[in-house]
Amino acid sequence: MDQDRVNQIIDKYKGKAGSVIQVLLEIQRENKWLPAEVLETVSEKLGVPLSRIQQIVTFYKAFSVAPKGRHEIHVCQGTACHVRGASRLLDKVEDLTGIKPGETSPDLKFSLKTVNCLGCCALGPVMEIDGKAHGKMAPSKTAEILRKYE
């Protein structure tokens, strides 16, 4: 993450007591994860020991210290989606992104995950990107949808 941007965020909250969580949240939101050097910067600039920052980022669920893609793709593998071709949809997504479920693409664009049932069986097969459900997916429509994400 751009060092200047990190500094900007820190400055925005500087001087306010207990602001470290708010700073980390904002960085997490923009960068999708918290690289080690960013944690060091936050520690130095806010004067909070790195050990406490480590405690915070591992305590709260919102934080990730491993790289995550900017966009999270969930492909539903529930039965209803399955019979409507969810595995072929997954194959197509794997082809297009170059990653398997549980992986993040090297350019940090996508993370891919399979999920059991998203509860919208009537729309199967379903693919969810960043929480938005794309229903009645056909493998042929996949490329077009993924292109919309930068």
Place this chain on the structure above:
Amino acid sequence: MPRIKSPADLEQFRKELLSKADPNRPCIALCSGSACNASASAEVALALEEEIEKQGLRGSVDLRRTGCHGFCEKGPIIDIHPEGICYFNVAPEDVPEIISETIKNKKVVERLLYTDPATNEKIVYESEIPFYKNQERRVFQNNSKIDPKNIDDYIAVGGYSALAKALSNSTPEQVVDMVKASGLRGRGGAGFSTGKKWEFARSTPGDIKYVIVNADEGDPGAYMDRSLLEGNPHAVLEGLTIGAYAIGSHQGYIYVRQEYPLAVKNVTIAIKQAEEYGLLGKNILGSGFDFFVEVQQGAGAFVCGEETALLRSLEGKAGEPKARPPYPAVKGLWDRPTNINNVETWANIPLIINNGPDFFASIGTEGSKGTKIFSLVGKVNNTGLVEVPMGISLKDIIYKVGGGVPKGKKFKAVQTGGPSGGCIPAEYLGRGVDFDELAKVGAIMGSGGMIVMDEDTCMVDVARYFLSFLTDESCGKCVPCREGIRQMLKILTNITIGKGKMSDIDRLEKLARTTGAASLCALGKTAPSPVLSTLRYFRHEYEEHIKKHYCRAGVCKQLVKSPCQNSCPAGIDIPRYIRAIGDGKYGEAVAVIREKIPFPAICGYVCVHYCEAKCRRGELEEPIAIRELKRFAADHDNGQWKENVKVASPTGKKVAVIGSGPAGLTAAYYSAVLGHDVTVFEALPKAGGMMRVGIPTYRLPAEVLDKEIKEIENVGAKIKTNSRVESLDELFAQGYDAVFVGVGAHRGTNMGIEGETTPKIIDGIDFLRDVNLGKEVTVGDKVLVVGGGNVAIDASRTARRLKAKDVTIVYRRTRAEMPASKEEIDEALEEGVKIEYLATPTKAMKVDGKVQVELIRMALGEVDESGRRRPVPIAGSNFTGEYDLILKAIGQESLVPGTYGLVVEKGGRIKVDPETLATSRKGVYAGGDVVSGPASVIEAIAVGRQAAISIDKYLGGTGNIEEVLAPPEGAPAAFNLEEAEGEQFRPSIKMLPIDKRLKGYAQVVLGFDQKKAKKETARCLRCDLEKR
């Protein structure tokens, strides 16, 4: 806008706002809460703006994007004012019509209206929709009226008048007293008196004090606070400011989950606007009181809803709770006196100040005043947020407001209070909801989560789910919570995968007690509740998982091979035989079925098919026609199963079976296969029980029955007809070692009306018996059948076949509640049977050789404990009819001879141990209708299997009745996705033309041919192959 400097200024400003507003000007209020946003509310808003512009209405219609209206199930929602028209599930495509029809022409767009599922009527106005009508909206009332991003909207509906009143008319102490007098208790769950809490914080010395809004709403399935903060943030701010004044605080914090971005956004905007108006900040309304508010976001930790953990988090630390005391009122944020209340509590404050504590306390119960917002979710028709007076019954919330359980499924429990709460079973649905009442039944009201569960919810899995949630969320600081929850989860997980032991239940209870007693904060203290409450009311489900590896709800994957097989009382491997039929191996299919039941053909003709109700294909289009396929296989059986039947060598033990119904014959079959010398005693001239005398031959041909009964004789069981057994002592004297009593329920239940004994009023079940046994029966022209079950339908169709011209069924509820199977109701209607719903006979008398019956109309009233609406007579709606014959079919009872010496319960039912079927007499077992009351063939078969097991064990055997009749199964062929793909419905089932049906007793359902059967098997989703 200049700052508002005094209460008078505020009133003046409000007057100006109101005078500018034209009450007749159309206003479209579009719900823009989180749930509606997920269903395209933003797109609808855009379409509305465009369309208003396009149709030249700019400036003459208002568009208001409001907060949550509560009926999230039906979003996006639009209210059109001033008429109050309500549209649901609005899509962008609907917008042009809404503008041109409703706004311009003042016409209602019918298809967007709410349809009452009970009456199928369209409802135009919000105030008439049951979901809204049965609520009492006070805290929530402005959510659907105002734009949360516009402070003027809030001021126009009276906003900040409570603050003005408190600052100008009352001392801080008086404000505290008012809140105390109102009886308001904290809405976050613990229910501590808000006034007292304020008093503590006020009386603690200190110049710096803090007030905090706890908006870290984390219970799964609960979102009341989010909707308030999103939809009416100023109400929360106003309450908070009043509290700050009362306590003497000048700095407030709103601690809101970062997962609620819209709430963060709206409350941030609200703070800014309030500051600009002088309603926050320095010298508020010229009173000299200063108060500032900041928003802090939570970073995703459930435990931060606990107040001491929340404070640590606000201080920028990991949110681990601390021991109390000292309480936050003494030592809170940065060790200063601090008062924390949740969102809904704060939002109640302006109501108390504006209307007075007495008004507030005028509704609710003795110990719990005011209203409460619940998030009503799960297996309920009307999902959403509901505000109801404290003390309302669970039943009213779930059925009146919530519209009951969807798809006609059976209610099982309601879970209240989230992970800290418990599950409440149907028997307590009448309980009033408040802080104290629900605690008495092992649950809590909590912060307002209310999750409705139906028959498809597994209670062990529910407990496991909450504990897995809590394992993740336990902060780990104290051992009892961290380890206790983890160990309980481990045990629960073992139970759900079939590795549980009976001793686990005791261990769970012990762990639960220790965790509850020894944990530091409320998370751990209440964590055992989901376990304890499910154990309290659903212990049998735990035991079924442990002892029988059976999950009745079909949820626990490791125990459920497929939903269909799991729901079959006899446990037939349905996917396997469907597959065999698809492969053309009909003999193998029958062998698979015969491994569990001795009556494949009979079940193919008449089974009630619980399996089809659970079939996953049914969620897409229609369930697989499992029964029809079974019949097809049985009709094409090559008898290959016989090669593998192994009758054990004689054991020398004699077993007597009384009654040759499906339970008795099944017990006889397996007992004979195990080598016992079995004799079946049947009182009637023919064997088969209800299969013979209760089911008309046009549904179950006598030859089919004869053939399968013959197979039972072929394994050595003897059947003696015309042999009534009057005494069990005699049987034992004759050398029988064990007895199974399966005498069924062959006596019709009385209606209990005046003139019931009038000639020509007979039992439907007697009527069917006489017809099936070939007796001469005359019915006359006009027949009335009373009842709504299968006997009523069978009797009415039989009456039509006996040339009755006019056959009417009278049923006291509606078709939706009718217990008879849907197909048979349809077939009866096709055959000219009429059904009079919502009526019941009250009186009968003989008039000129006919029976004159007086009937009364019924209406569906309150929901009873069974979850069905109870029919109540409508006074003065009596009417009469004259009939040649009345057939009563409202239920059956058993008639067990007293000489049997068995303990008998209500309805003549024999009392047995539900697991072993052992009666009060040694060596005597009982099952079937005589124990359970009228049930189905497949249930009787399952009971017969259990009887054979118990009797064999009693006689010194192992009780192993499992048979391997089908050839070993090779690797199943790969699932042919292409065949199953796409929308596919059942192939049509060939039926006998109606004119031919009424000429006699020929089969009505003619079934599948080979081609259709194969096609139908291809629709099977093969749930049995799913990864586990």
